[in-house]
Amino acid sequence: MYLTPDMTALALAVLVVPILVSSLIAVAHYFSPKTYGKYTYDNYECGEVVRGDFQAPLPLQYYFFMMAFVVFDVDMLLLLPWASDVRGLGLGVFLDVLGFIGVMLVGLFYVSKKGYMRWLND
Amino acid sequence: MNLFFFIMSILYGILKFLHWPLWNWYLYGYPAGLWIMYFVDAIIEVVLVFAVAMLVVVILVYVFRKYMADIQNRIGPNRLGPWGSLQLIADVFKLIQKQDIIPKNADRIAFRVAPYIIFTPVILGMLVIPFGNVSILQLMVVNFKYTLLFLVAAMVISPLGEVIGGLSSHNKFALYGALRSAAQDIGYEVPMMISVLSLIILAGSYSINDIVNAQKHIPFVIPEILGFIVFFLAMIAKQSIPPFDLPESGSELVSGFSTEYSGMRYGIIYMGNFGFMALASVVVATLYFGGPVGPFFNSVLWIAVKSAVFMIIFLLSWIALGRVRVDQFLNMGWKYLLPISILNLLISSLIAIYFGGAF
Numbered sequence: 001m002y003l004t005p006d007m008t009a010l011a012l013a014v015l016v017v018p019i020l021v022s023s024l025i026a027v028a029h030y031f032s033p034k035t036y037g038k039y040t041y042d043n044y045e046c047g048e049v050v051r052g053d054f055q056a057p058l059p060l061q062y063y064f065f066m067m068a069f070v071v072f073d074v075d076m077l078l079l080l081p082w083a084s085d086v087r088g089l090g091l092g093v094f095l096d097v098l099g100f101i102g103v104m105l106v107g108l109f110y111v112s113k114k115g116y117m118r119w120l121n122d
Numbered sequence: 123m124n125l126f127f128f129i130m131s132i133l134y135g136i137l138k139f140l141h142w143p144l145w146n147w148y149l150y151g152y153p154a155g156l157w158i159m160y161f162v163d164a165i166i167e168v169v170l171v172f173a174v175a176m177l178v179v180v181i182l183v184y185v186f187r188k189y190m191a192d193i194q195n196r197i198g199p200n201r202l203g204p205w206g207s208l209q210l211i212a213d214v215f216k217l218i219q220k221q222d223i224i225p226k227n228a229d230r231i232a233f234r235v236a237p238y239i240i241f242t243p244v245i246l247g248m249l250v251i252p253f254g255n256v257s258i259l260q261l262m263v264v265n266f267k268y269t270l271l272f273l274v275a276a277m278v279i280s281p282l283g284e285v286i287g288g289l290s291s292h293n294k295f296a297l298y299g300a301l302r303s304a305a306q307d308i309g310y311e312v313p314m315m316i317s318v319l320s321l322i323i324l325a326g327s328y329s330i331n332d333i334v335n336a337q338k339h340i341p342f343v344i345p346e347i348l349g350f351i352v353f354f355l356a357m358i359a360k361q362s363i364p365p366f367d368l369p370e371s372g373s374e375l376v377s378g379f380s381t382e383y384s385g386m387r388y389g390i391i392y393m394g395n396f397g398f399m400a401l402a403s404v405v406v407a408t409l410y411f412g413g414p415v416g417p418f419f420n421s422v423l424w425i426a427v428k429s430a431v432f433m434i435i436f437l438l439s440w441i442a443l444g445r446v447r448v449d450q451f452l453n454m455g456w457k458y459l460l461p462i463s464i465l466n467l468l469i470s471s472l473i474a475i476y477f478g479g480a481f
Contacts, residue, residue, distance in 0.1 A: 004266070005124075005126040005163070006126075006263075008161065009164040009167050009168060010246075010264050010272075012161065012164045012165055012168055013242075013245060013246055014246070016165055016168045016169065016172075017168065017241070017242045017246075020172060021237070021241055021242075021390055024386060025237075025387065028217065028220070028222060028385055028386030029222055029386075031218050031219055032218070032219060032220055032221050032385055033219075033221050034221065035221065040223065041223060041224070041225055042225060043225045043227055043228075043291070043292060044225075044293060044295075044376065044381055044382060045294070045295075050227075054292045054293055055297070056294075056297070062301070062305070065305060065308055065309075065452065065456075066304075066308060069308035069311070069312065072312040072460075073311070073312060073315070076312060079319055080271075080319065080322070083322040084322055084326060085326065086471050087474050090475070091475060094471055094475060098468070101464060101467075105461070105464065108456070108460075112457070117452075117456055117457075118449070120449055
């Protein structure tokens with residue numbers, strides 16, 4: 001990998017921006033008060049004392065959306081190489097892509113007709 | 123002339139003027155002074171973009187407060203400075219004096235990392251935008267073949283910070299905010315990607331610079347009006363402003379994922395939100411309205427005007443609209459935006475095949 005100016009700026013940005021932000025937080029930490037009460041470091045629950053665990057079991061519906069998202073995300077990634085040269089690849093590849101998207105859409109239609117793509121389970 | 127070479131030549135002049143003996147050591151065949159200048163140059167560029175982005179954020183927050191107050195028949199900030207314009211500076215000093223509380227139950231490392239993940243992509247996205255030319259100086263920090271992919275990747279990272287911050291707080295409100303944030307991301311991300319894909323099809327390149335150059339005659343909003351609608355709604359959802367502010371639904375969850383954040387950490391998240399609004403408006407203006415390319419002349423002025431219009435539209439959407447439910451948003455994303463964006467993909471690929479890619 002060559003050390004081009006662009007790539008250097010990009011790589012340093014990932015380092016420089018967090019350093020600037022953390023210096024801001026450090027300044028704020030220096031000037032901020034450090035009082036301590038009995039409930040200061042408790043979780044916020046509208047002024048009440050914390051009760052119970054924060055975790056709750058999630059409904060299974062939530063994960064169907066995640067699965068559909070992963071499928072479509074990979075679908076989109078596989079279309080990226082085709083996108084830059086549609087004209088050169090021509091109509092045949094375009095029809096292949098149509099079939100590729102069509103399979104996904106038919107699957108999504110089937111799943112939604114089955115009732116899996118519903119937020120509320122009723 | 124590139125911004126890099128502009129700053130590099132200034133630095134070279136300074137170094138020559140000071141007669142530093144850095145030109146005697148050689149590193150990989152180049153003088154050590156050149157290497158040092160190289161990295162100093164890159165850092166200067168990043169800090170410059172950071173400063174400009176913060177300036178835009180300050181102006182945006184001021185305009186937002188005044189505009190919101192005007193619509194709600196209030197006066198808004200009016201005490202400090204002319205028309206209350208120094209109120210935000212005072213707010214920064216107020217935030218610095220606030221106590222920074224990390225709850226004792228929280229996952230401390232993830233809690234601390236989350237604001238960085240929200241804020242850093244804003245600057246990373248700003249780096250790759252071509253802002254046009256000022257006489258011969260080209261205002262673009264980073265230019266390589268895959269800038270659009272990098273931009274999309276940077277924009278997709280920042281909602282992950284919301285999820286991490288919400289989950290690591292170990293708070294019930296924050297947990298719900300994080301879960302809603304994740305659900306919202308998966309609702310709009312696929313349609314947004316597919317509309318970006320159709321942009322790549324029309325321009326025939328992954329580079330934002332080429333996309334701007336392809337819009338010399340017709341901006342992409344005309345052949346891709348459907349894709350523009352999808353992308354615009356996705357940008358509103360990505361900033362999590364009303365009507366799609368599910369991650370921090372103020373009236374239901376206390377402040378959503380950022381419930382436990384206080385002091386400067388909250389300030390960073392706030393700046394990240396407004397910075398993302400600036401980035402989103404610039405991205406929409408660049409990808410669909412030609413950015414610096416405009417009628418009569420090409421200039422930085424055009425991208426400023428275009429993105430200012432979109433900032434006002436985003437602020438208006440924030441002020442005027444109510445919140446949708448999570449299931450309504452997901453229905454919209456999966457059952458309307460996804461088919462619309464795929465239809466747009468087909469239209470643009472047919473245009474590319476029969477009329478040629480670049481207009």
